[in-house]
Amino acid sequence: MAVDMDGGAGYAADEPTAIMYLGQHETQRHTPVTGELLAHAQYVGYDMLTAPITTPHFQSRVLAMLEGHMSTLAESSKPESVPLPLISPLTPVDTDLTPEVSNSSLIAVTSPWIDLASPDPLIAHVSRQVFSLEVAYAAFCGINNVMVHGPVSSEGTMQYARAVLEALGLGPYLQMHVLLPMSGELEQDVSADGTHLAELAREQFITPVDEDEDESEPELYGSWEAWNAIRTMCNYSSRLTIALEIPRQLPSLNLQSRWHSEPIRLLVLPRTSFIRNAKGYPVLAKAHQQYLTRFLRLRFPPWVILSDVGSIPSRDADAVDASRPEPTPAEAAAKANDKPNDPVPHMRYLRHLQQTQPSRPPIERFGQGYQDYLQSPLQPLTDNLESITYEVFEKDPVKYEWYERAVALALKDLREKLGEGVPIVVAVVGAGRGPLVTRVLQASSKTGIAVKCCAVEKNPNAHVLLQRRNATDALWNGQVTVVKSDMRSWPGPTTSNGEVGKVDILVSELLGSFADNELSPECLDGVQHVLHPEHGINIPQSYSAHFTPIATPKLYSDLLSRASTDLNLTVSDKWELPYVVMLHQYDYLSVQPAAEEDARTPDVKEAWSFSHPTSEAILSQASKRAGGTTDAGGWVGGDGSNEHNARSCKFTFNCSDRGICHGLGGYFETVLYASPSGQKVELSTNPVTMDEKSQDMISWFPIFFPLKTPLSLPDNAEMEVSMWRQTDDRKVWYEWIVEVYERVGGKRRKLGMSELHTSRKNGCLM
Template identity: 75%
Template sequence: MAGPEDPPTILFVGQHETQRTEAVTPELLYRAQNSGYDLLTAPITTSAFQSRVLETLQEYVKMLNASSEQKDVPLPLLNPLSPEDTNLVPLDSNSSLIAVTSPWIDLASHDPLIAHVSRQVFNLEVAYAAFVGINNILIHGPISSSGTMQYARTLLEGLGMGPYISINVLLPMSGELEQDISADGIHLSELTRPEYAEEVEDVEEGEGETEVYDAWETWNTIRTVCNYSTKLSIALELPRQLPAVNLQSRWYSEPIRLLPLPRTSFWRNGKGFPVLSKQHQQYLTQFLRLRFPPWVLLSDVGAVPSLSNEAAARASSEPTPAEAAADSNEQPLDLIQHLKYMRHLQQSQPTRPPIERFGQGYQDYMQSPLQPLTDNLESITYEVFEKDPVKYEWYERAIALALKDLREKLGEQRKVVVAVVGAGRGPLVTRALQASRSTGIGIQCYAVEKNPNAHVLLQHRNATDPLWNKQVTVVKSDMRTWSGPPTMGGKSGKVDILVSELLGSFADNELSPECLDGVQHVLDPNHGINIPQSYSAHLTPIASPKLHGDLLGRASTDLNMTMAEKWELPYVVMLHQFDYLSTVQPSAEDPRTPVVQEAWSFWHPISTNILDLAKSRADGHIDAGGHLGGDGTNEHNSRSCKVTFRCAHRGVCHGIGGYFETVLYSSPTSGQKIELSTNPVTMADKSKDMISWFPIFFPLKTPIYVPDDAEMEVSMWRQTDDRKAWYEWIVDVYIRMGSRRMKLGGSDLHSCRRNGCLM
């Protein structure tokens, strides 16, 4: 069950009838909403309109047969809609309707006559739905996969028929739709002339099964032609038997607006009440945790109760499924028993994990990474990260472990000198003091912070916080220019433990290596301990149509940045509606584990030989400029990698997901290791429920199609010109043909050099 801190589960449920006989009037909508439904579907046109279209086709065929020159006979034109053709009129209540285009048209037909008439029907219906104020339109997917391009081109035109129109394409997860999509009368595909009929190839027994990814391939073509329009979504029918987890995950990453649930998707429990399988419930829970969950459409599960049964229907959301089953003999409740079950699921959703509760509202919201070295952060920014229930507890453990190891080396003669560099509002200072108290080992604590506003708060805390008790030395300085603790004789002393939290979502993207290099001179060269001791960047290719679509529609707010440069930036984002393209062999316990590979690592303290060489280059003692400009002072912090991922199932790569792992402290005495991780493979073992960092996303300007059993090669560089650091990335796709490895495609080289992190 959801906990008290969980936001309420939002679930809009609509009622859909594939062959609705009752006109959708305000009175019908009133009855539906009083029964517990939020939405209704409404056919845009009536059976009279279908009859008129068929008559027009018949007249055209007669003209063709009577003409000696068929090329002189123009294609038929449909007259505008008449009052007999539609029951819809402009009403305020239309905002609660989903308009359904005629299911008997065939936009993908190879017959130019059928395609021409179908396009006219579609255009007339969409234009009229927009006119009467219905924004959401449901259209059946293409009948023929070979005509998908033509179908998509028609939808592209339809999207421009109104500024608020949203089109939802009804598609099966795999195979064919389970609900009946036909209507009274003839489907236009049945009228295809023989010369335009598709040839069906002979297949051997067992080879004629529908390919499970066919529906997804159809959708991928449609949304690509429509340029990832945010006005185009999917109405994904959930079948009685869900497909393999990899296909479920692929669909989950797509922009699904509607989830039609036909009657056949439900099972009957022991008391005869309709229920969903455990797999369906778990899949639905994933969707309900999205920032904007899709609407559920109960399809052909029962008519809307009449007004005489309104009172019984209004109470329908209260009983449990078991109570509803006991009352199932009463006709009013029979009509909405599926709805009652959905409301029960809405109220009984499991508790969200801490990262989701913390990030509510930030799902798939792209933000530029922080630059705390360049910018002075606001107090609220510090406060958000200080709410992490794991990170600071792990830091305290690491400091306590380091104190115990140093006590054995230093003895009882003096206090251990601990410096927190980049102290912010002081959470690590507090943890260092608590570690000192818990271990009984005295420390001399320094808090170094360059932000003048945070420096004021640190002084205030030192004067008023009982734990600090005026024993912390607060220093206003950039850590790289701090001379270190003073000693007798005016000389600078050394620090025994240097603590920092400079890591970004990709570990090094907030210039932790450069900052710690600059402050290493204050660390005791013999026994000094850096916390963290090391960190590594990790990556994996992902499919995220949502992020790609958001970037397409995003206008640059930086006057110094061109529109093209939005593709040249990494973004910090709480990845949610996405899919991994490379996964390990699934198991019952772990059906969807990504392959995440290491890009590079950093260690602290680094060799003094490296720092001495960097200083010599900076002083001009070595006549060797940097390969990217400057004098090469920071070239030792450049990195590069080339990693290969095998992708068993087809998909589209929209970018690279980035994570990190860090060793805060590894004790040589006890062998104990304190680690943090955002890597989805290791996070649960190393730092479960940590919320301080979201992943990083490196976008691709042009998505790359990845076929089955392909290899993706990701090349990435961390570059520097001594003034700033930036990333460059490129993705290539290969497939093996026997002993040959053939390249199928690749991205442009992306570089955020112009907007790199300033040092």
């Protein structure tokens, strides 16, 4: 049990059309973006437009001022005494923008010809003034989405980032979108037109800096690295996002996934990212379509911005004059579809893609609205679940079916071993509202093997339902022994002669997202006294916890900004517990060497496993320790009576591409039943095996172990993760710590490590 769906999600019967907001951008816009132009753009099918904040007039004015300053400097005998030039306030000829209600559909674009990070103090000074004037004016006009070109050189990233941070402070609702290429340079480069300040600085003002970077070969991850530096300086602000330019050639799947995990607000599709189909229409290549689909499945999909794909057709060209009434939506649609010589074919194509998005896999539909939503794990041992929670779990199309198969298999094996005769005693412990009881009875009826079925449940509210069901359900038919008890205190079933008998098959569903995190091992140890010591079978028989390091900027940013009071935690504690979360916008840091280019399999390691029943010798030692009969003590305190359920592990993960680790994604696998005959019934949420073992199972989301301070990895790093399942006499908790190494000249060197994280204070109570 792992998903707290309180009052929320569930299957959507029909999937609605994908959401796609479409905008239009021109790198050199020649007509002012007026309310009228916007209205017309929306009439032809766009949702929004970009708008330069200032005009070419403003640029000329700044350049003239710079030249004037240069002359003053040249004439001055003490250039250091000349104050830096100041740009006077914007005048109406400097900007076409004005406050209007429709401005919420505009994305303001700051001047691309400035260089915020120039090594020349003069250029940097002027650039910061331009930037600051522009952002402040856009905010004043009520435009809260501002797109700004990324840094000109990697050398100046820190200065650039500092300027962006400052700009975020200019308005409380400002959203800054940093325009970046996926790799290398922007396809639509505006810096080559001779009036870019970075170029002026190189040509005129300062001697070129002694670049000690090797700029010859741009780094594949250079653009991502710049982004990472900028958002790190801005402390993962939720108001800082990316305008990602999609190139004609998509980079490797690894780099695609990396960007997918980042907060992309605008997806910029330049004309060059389209190809022509056989009929000459612009379309996207298959890989581009798939990448777009990945983005459209995000909880908050980015807006798609078509760049330089042609101007908004004028009303005149359409022979639409202002006096004519607006066309009805039907007319507009008809027009849009029929027009032979379509003036907006790129836009139309994207609307087509929007209509034809493939449907989502069940878990995504089921979890809609829960993507990347952090929840504390359930504590079913200390809390009583509500009916709706049970109901959600019972909807799983796979889980209970697999349980039924496992029970049937076990019944057959036992019948063979024990021979015909007395019915087989099956107990469902933690029966909830009884779904597993039904499955046991179905397995019995399908195999024709008689069972004596018990249902044990500690929740008094669920107990009412179990009794009612036993009385009214045709299958149950009054044959189920319903017991209200914590399974650990249940003495066992009463036999026909009034004695306490043993259970042949003990069925439970106590697993959490990380297998043992809801104390299945402790519960099953506690009920083992009812199991037949020779041939008793546990379903599940064994289970294991699995994990892999991941990058999740979104979750990290959420946790950073989250008040700990949301979770009744103290400030330091919000990093000190695992969360159940439907991981969505994230990236695997360690992937297995790929057989095919388009497959990407994470390296998921098995942390540890448990199998049942536990050896009698071990349980007997444990019970002696519980009484304090031996004084050895537990490893982390207490008598040590549960120490046999402590675990630890340490694994090395190879990470080929540089990145930032924000934590560990955790999963589980379980063998419900493995027959000596070789048949096996398994469940898995491990992304590597889930499709093979239990495709479309929806009951469990992954678990996420956060890192308080994200860890940097260079290319070809090795991450070493140490994990512990700790226990004292009252609770169970996890601890995790991560180290980063690299190999240089065959030698391993350590690059860093995280703190030790421990959920001791938030441990699961036994």
